[in-house]
Amino acid sequence: MTTPSVPDQQLQVAGLIPTAQRRAVLALLLGRSRPITAQAVHAELNRTDRHIGLTTVYRALHSLADAGLLHTFELHGQRAYRHCGVAPHQHLICDGCDAVLECPPDLVATWLRELHHHTGFIPHADRLDLRGTCATCATT
Ligand SMILES: [Zn+2]
Ligand SMILES: [Zn+2]
Known part of the structure; x- marks a missing residue:
């Protein structure tokens, strides 16, 4: 087999x-x-x-x-x-090269809690897309 x-x-x-x-x-x-x-x-x-x-x-x-x-x-x-991987993740999307990085959810959990604390807004944390510049693009 x-x-x-x-x-x-x-x-x-x-x-x-x-x-x-x-x-x-x-x-x-x-x-x-x-x-x-x-x-x-x-x-x-x-x-x-x-x-x-x-x-x-x-x-x-x-x-x-x-x-x-x-x-x-x-x-x-x-x-x-x-x-994408099967593990839960958020997306970090690079505007420079279109690369998408998978971000462990615990990295943004604190931020989401703070957000809720200050605004009362309840974010759906199952999918979050953050746009920005990746480490590679930032150094070139
Ligand atoms: Zn994904
Ligand atoms: Zn990039």
Whole structure:
């Protein structure tokens, strides 16, 4: 018995049937820090020998995002997808290079408590996107 590949494992855990399209799309997104649009996924997949239609790419991205394997972002006015870890996290989004960093929730928990204390506002802490400049961009 062979060990299932990382995309296969993740699809399995998420309860998705590992179709060739879902595997290809997920494999392309694994390990990328920048979100990528459906058009870009389509272009990259078709640069190799895979011929997958844009509609199929959209469908695969939607099912992966619905299953929680991908998070969606707004990238220059377009919807973009990023493979995120399963551990709860907030997003730190760089305006310079579009990289998204996963931030442990406890780093912002104190700030959110203070925010609530001072404003009475109850933030939904399950997803927080902070825009700014990443460490790499800040030093160049
Ligand atoms: Zn995420
Ligand atoms: Zn950056």
